[in-house]
Amino acid sequence: MFQMLSGQRSSSRGQGLEAEISGLGNVHRHTVAQTQVSQFVIDNRLGELHAGEVECLCLCRQMAIPILLTDDLAVRETAKRLGLIPVGSLGIVVRAYQVGEIHLEDAERHLMDLYDISSLFVTRAIVELAVEQLHSSDE
Known part of the structure; x- marks a missing residue:
């Protein structure tokens, strides 16, 4: 699933999973310009987080989505600091x-x-x- 979400497809299994997820009906793909992500990292001092985690936080803020699904403790703490509600x-x-x-x-x-x-x-x-x-x- 990570490969599919990150845009990398290495097998037909990934393509099948993408089709299955698309069939759920309420799935949307969003992207954030790298310049926006870089500025978000600087503005919020997020250098310690991985790129995918930062992009999720950035999208939540950009799209006014109040809840972030994550089990990562550092991301949960950062989400709270940014006014988001982390749910594991x-x-x-x-x-x-x-x-x-x-x-x-x-x-x-x-x-x-x-x-x-x-x-x-x-x-x-x-x-x-x-x-x-x-x-x-x-x-």
């Missing part, structure tokens, strides 16, 4: 449950899988807080 994988699962997209049992399992199976670095305590959020949204 755990938050996405909690929100999916809150709006009725998934059942409680599935949400709990997905949260535990993020701790047990995924490569995401997250502590057990943080996962337990997310599970508590699931239950507190029922009240």
Whole structure:
């Protein structure tokens, strides 16, 4: 998926994935001029972040998108500093449950899988807080 989003296509699998994503209906491709990104980096002192992360932050600001989906701690902190709301994988699962997209049992399992199976670095305590959020949204 990274290759597709960065404009690099190395296989027919990437092209198939792009077609599948395009079929979702609410997918848009946006670009930012490199000069705008460079100025954004200077204005906001973002030299420590990777290019893709900076471009995402720049697009959010440019398009007035208040939420940034990321699990990267440095990007989350920068997003907050820029007045954006960072939401990570755990938050996405909690929100999916809150709006009725998934059942409680599935949400709990997905949260535990993020701790047990995924490569995401997250502590057990943080996962337990997310599970508590699931239950507190029922009240």
